[in-house]
Amino acid sequence: MSQLRFNALKEVFRREPVKVEIPERLSRLYNQNVFSDETMKEYMTKSAYNYIKAAKLRGEKIPREIADQVASAMKEWALSKGATHYTHWFQPLTGSTAEKHDAFFSTTEEGGAIEQFNGSMLVQQEPDASSFPNGGIRNTFEARGYTAWDPTSAAFVIDTTLCIPSVFISYTGDTLDYKTPLLRALQSIDDSATEVAKYFDRNVTKVQSTLGWEQEYFLVDSALFNTRPDLQLTGRTILGHSPAKGQQLEDHYFGSIPLRILRFMQDLEVECMKLGIPIKTRHNEVAPNQFECAPIFEEANQAVDHNSLLMDLMTRVARRHNFKVLLHEKPFQGVNGSGKHNNWSLSTDTGENLLSPGKNPKKNLQFLTFFINTIKAVHDYGDILRSAIASASNDHRLGANEAPPAIISIFIGSQLSGVLDELEKVTEGKLSPDEKTDLKLNIVGKIPEILLDNTDRNRTSPFAFTGNKFEFRAVGSSANCAEAMMVINTIVSHQLKLFKKEVDGLIESGLQKDEAIFNVLRDYIKTSRKILFEGDGYSKDWEKEAAKRKLRNLKTTPEALKIEKEQKFKDVFIQNAVLSEVEIEARNEIKLEKYSTLIDIEAQVLADLARNHIIPTAVIYQNKLIENVKGLKDIFGAKEFQELAKEQIDLIKTISQRISSIKVAVDQLNSEKDKSHAIEDSQKRAEAYSNKVKPLFDVIRQDVDELEMLVDDEIWPLTKYRELLFTK
Structure with a gap:
């Protein structure tokens, strides 16, 4: 094993940056392999194109004859790109993408061959659904599942395959993917936000949710990756002593990008x-x-x-550059893990960002309406946001020094906090002319000026307002963004519906529209105070303060997933037609099963490494020491021997103690793993893995990592942190 490690290092040192052909302007490549609006106009009739646009904008159904026209145009375009196959590209609840390729090739009755692709093939495909997670929605022997074309997302060609973004449902019509609930949530927020936006602009007919994700990742050389069974099987290093230098000097952040890495980035950008x-x-x-x-x-x-496509591309492009992309939230202990910050906002078809103030009090009141309603939504349903980003891998990251804590809170900055303080003082009921003037000029009117200096971010906040958007920082790097986006849009949509109902009720009682809005917003500020926090989310003081505020600190995935079954959280999805009760239960079951399975795999890998790699290596080194001690005894007298061999004898004892401790802990690990695996109830099984199995990882790791610093570097079997993190 040690020979594999050193051979890998030699291979890395021989690497040269891969040449990448980069055009003078990247913009010339944009959408080159996408069935974009411009391409559709070129290949489709005007009538067919208008149907597609109507489906995107208003969710209108596409008639069968139009689907045939679209399929024909899509096929001709794909063939011009060298495509030979097509696939419904979908996102099952495995966490990765999936596809089944079918050839355009088809035989004719006359014995000839043609390329065939019609509306039926475009709209629906039937993959085998038996091996995808379903949470009990269907029996194992019922293999049928369906993928259905999502016309709101553009088709594209990769290599020789036309990829058609699709939803994935069971034979019974229940969702088996991430996309379907997201689309439902986006429809819900469109309906509710549009109705509220009409208070300020009657011309608004559509509101869309926008997302800007930030993808963090690690790169390690593929040769080094292949020397680490834990990286290969779990995505993270279960063992490994921290190097003397990690990120303490902060010299890597925004530093000069190493040439091999830069070539990978350039290649990725081209694709x-x-x-x-x-x-x-x-x-x-x-x-x-x-x-x-x-x-x-x-x-x-x-x-x-x-x-989702980017994560696929990263793996593909990295292979060309002899890299492995690590998307695990915490692949290395002792240094920052990786997140996927989801920057969320709402925009109208009239060109307005609803979370950005405008140039007049009316637009600023619009901003406050959506801003405060979002705060209220997170206040009421923050725990379901926590469950949306729960996973075995993200548990390693949340609450560490680079990621927000498991307690959901909102950071808005001191300036906007001051605005809310002023709004809370607004007189209940009707306002006098002077009160209206003061409110519009001195509070609402000054918001744009305030926000010019309110763009800082509290990196310890899981949900922070950053000028014209909210940044959900707690999402894990390997996660599908759809889960977090589905929850955010659902809870805000639900809250906006309640808001409109309250405002309309006050208007009917005799208040003017602005007065009604101010009254409801004032009440929301009062009732949502406890979710706002401006301080250090990592501090123990915040944990104590959060407990006083009765904010939950859901530190583990089983804890976070347990709340999904609370009726309050079920209702918000059911009432907004995003998920049915059956789908909620199934998805919860899938997440719990995935958690337990991942911990079980990690336990098996750790036991294997400890028993079959670490202990034998320690014994080999110990035997060398023993032979050396015996030699010293033969050469020197008793007094000199005692003095000269003391350090080696102590080292032999220490190694023996570590070996014994590891063996005991591994035996206990296997015992607890087997007990946990035998538990039938998925929630209790996940809790057992979390509380009984996972803590033993640290016990074993501590002993192994100490052995790493004792055993001869020349025979240590696992590639070390200093090599994985600093070998370019």
Whole structure:
């Protein structure tokens, strides 16, 4: 094993940056392999194109004959790009994307062959659903599932395959993917936000949710990756002593990008441009060998598809550069983990960002309406936001020094806090002319000026307002953005419906519209105070303060997932037609099962490494020491021997103690793993893995990591942190 490690290091030192062909202007590549609006206009009739636009804008159904026209146009375009196959590209609840390729090729009755692709093939495909997570929605022997075309997201060509973004449902019509509930949530927020936006602009007919994700990741050389069974099987290093230098000097953050890494980034950007992913930013992150990329904001559904596609592309492009992309939230202990910050906002078809103030009091009141309603939504349903980002991998990151805590709170900055303080003092009921003037000029009117200096971010806040958007920082780097976006849009949509009902009621009672809005917003500020926090989210004082405020600190995934079954949280999805009760129960079951399975796999990998790699290596080194001690005894007298061999004898004892401790802990680990695995109830099983199995990881790791510092470097079997993190 040690020989594998050193051979890998030699291979890395011989690497040269891969040449990448970059055009003078990346913009010329944009959407090159996408069935975009411009392409549709070129290949489709005007009538067919208008149906597609209507489906995107208003959710209107596409007639069968139009689907045939679209399929024909899509096929001709795909063939011109060299495509030979098509697939319904979907996002099952495995956390990755899925696809089944069918050839355009078809035989004719005359014995010839043609390329065939019609409306039926475009609209629906039937993959085998038996092996995808379903949470009990269907029996194992019932294999049928359906993918259905999502016309709101553009089709694209990768290599020789036309990829058609699709939803994935069971034979009974229940959702088995991330996209379907997201689309429902986006429809819900469109309906509710449009109705509220009409208070301020009657011309608004559509509101769309926007998303700008920031993708963090690590890169390690593929040769080094292949020397670490834990990285290969779990995505993280279960063992490994921290190097003397990690990120303490903060010299990697925004530093000069190493040439091999830069070539990978350039290659990735070229591929992204071709597929319409508007990557804008690239830079070094805080931890060694950690990086980030981010795109321009897009409509949320398209942005989610693009992020899922990006993760696929990263793996594909990294292979060309002899890298492995690590998307695990915490691949290395002791340095920052990786997140996927979801920057969320709402925009209208009239060009307004509803979370950005305007040039007059009316637009600023519109901003306050959506801003405060979002705060109220998170106040009432923050725990379901926590469950949306719960996973075995994200548990390693949340609450650490680079990620927000598991307590959901909102940071808005001192200036906006002051605005809310002033609004809370607004007189209840009707306002006098002087009160209205003061409110509009001195409070609401000054918001744009305030926000010019209110763009700082509290990095310890899981949900922070950053000028014209909310940044959900707690999302994990390997997660599908759809889950978080589905929850945010659902709870805000629900809150906006309640808001409109209250405002309309006050208007009917005799208050003017602005007075009614101010009255309701004032009440929301009073009732949502406890969710606002401006301080250090990492501090123990905040944990105590949060407990006083009765904010939950859901530190583990089983704790976070348990609340999904509370009726309050079920109702918000059911009432807004985003998820049915059956779908809620099924998805909860899938998440719990995935958590338990991942911990079980990690336990098996850890036991294997400890028993079959670490202990034998320690014994080999110990035997060398013993032989050396025996030699010293043969050469020197008793007194000199005692003095000269003392350090080695102590080292032999220490190694023996560590080996014994590891063996005992591994035996206990296997015992607790087997007990946990045997528990039938999914919630209790996940809790057992969390409370009984997972704590033993740290016990074993401590002993192994200490052995790493004792055993001869020449025979240590696992590639070390200093090599994984600092070998470029």
